[in-house]
Amino acid sequence: MPNVDRTVYPNLLVRWNGSVITDDIMNLEWSNKVDLIEKSAGTESNKTYIAGRSDEDFTLDFAAVGTAVTSGTVNVQRTMYAGNSGTLEWAPFGTAEGNPKYSIKVIVESVTNPFKHYALGEKKAKLKANGTWITNYDVSGSTY
Amino acid sequence: MSYPASDKAIYEKLSANAQIVAAVGTVDGQLQIYNSFVPVEATLPYVYFYNLTDIPDYQTLREAQDDTWTVEVVAASAADARTIIGYVEDALQKQTLTYSGWSNYSTLIMERRYRVEVEDRTPYYCRHVDVQLRWSKSSV
Numbered sequence: 560m561p562n563v564d565r566t567v568y569p570n571l572l573v574r575w576n577g578s579v580i581t582d583d584i585m586n587l588e589w590s591n592k593v594d595l596i597e598k599s600a601g602t603e604s605n606k607t608y609i610a611g612r613s614d615e616d617f618t619l620d621f622a623a624v625g626t627a628v629t630s631g632t633v634n635v636q637r638t639m640y641a642g643n644s645g646t647l648e649w650a651p652f653g654t655a656e657g658n659p660k661y662s663i664k665v666i667v668e669s670v671t672n673p674f675k676h677y678a679l680g681e682k683k684a685k686l687k688a689n690g691t692w693i694t695n696y697d698v699s700g701s702t703y
Numbered sequence: 704m705s706y707p708a709s710d711k712a713i714y715e716k717l718s719a720n721a722q723i724v725a726a727v728g729t730v731d732g733q734l735q736i737y738n739s740f741v742p743v744e745a746t747l748p749y750v751y752f753y754n755l756t757d758i759p760d761y762q763t764l765r766e767a768q769d770d771t772w773t774v775e776v777v778a779a780s781a782a783d784a785r786t787i788i789g790y791v792e793d794a795l796q797k798q799t800l801t802y803s804g805w806s807n808y809s810t811l812i813m814e815r816r817y818r819v820e821v822e823d824r825t826p827y828y829c830r831h832v833d834v835q836l837r838w839s840k841s842s843v
Contacts, residue, residue, distance in 0.1 A: 582764050622765075
């Protein structure tokens with residue numbers, strides 16, 4: 560049985576428009592996808608594809624905070640609204656030198672703001688990539 | 704590593720309530736609001752409280768904790784127990800407790816219970832509430 564490392568992300572760091580917002584993030588989910596363009600033809604029995612334009616979707620879940628907030632949290636609470644644009648940066652393993660770096664311009668597609676009497680406030684933002692990658696460890700090996 | 708001292712916060716709130724203080728009085732100079740341990744000299748009625756669970760919340764990097772404490776009134780009559788637990792609820796339910804470095808964002812009574820214990824043919828009327836205190840750290 561090969562020795563396979565698992566991981567959790569205690570050192571995750573996320574920046575929104577340059578400000579660190581990690582303190583109150585509950586979940587960041589990144590969906591990386593492309594349009595598939597079918598290129599099968601003739602007598603081929605199975606479909607084949609080429610990769611079209613890529614698309615990135617993000618879900619950012621964060622805890623709503625009260626009126627006394629830190630500057631980073633003000634940034635995400637106030638500027639995360641539908642139609643607004645920004646730069647999202649994330650470091651899954653922290654920003655120590657050599658760690659993977661990802662950043663991209665995004666547009667906010669939607670934000671769900673539930674208000675419950677006695678449950679922790681949890682906001683959910685859906686973001687879409689809005690242009691090419693600024694840094695991407697998987698594609699170009701970008702690190703801190 | 705720091706964590707909120709919910710017992711200190713609870714004691715502060717209960718001892719600031721004039722109706723509770725008047726009802727329980729003092730014994731040997733000590734206010735009869737006991738933290739986790741009731742001395743043998745205690746007289747009825749008294750209030751005591753103890754920890755059920757303190758659960759760290761890892762949903763965010765900001766430290767957070769959900770503490771549940773039981774606050775119990777022991778009295779010589781059912782009426783007294785009911786009256787005094789009412790004062791306890793007034794002191795804690797939906798209030799904001801304080802502890803340096805932490806923000807108490809929710810304080811709710813999650814359960815109420817009533818029982819009568821008999822010892823040496825003497826009934827003790829006990830009413831208790833389970834109070835959930837939710838804390839988040841003021842800075843990461």
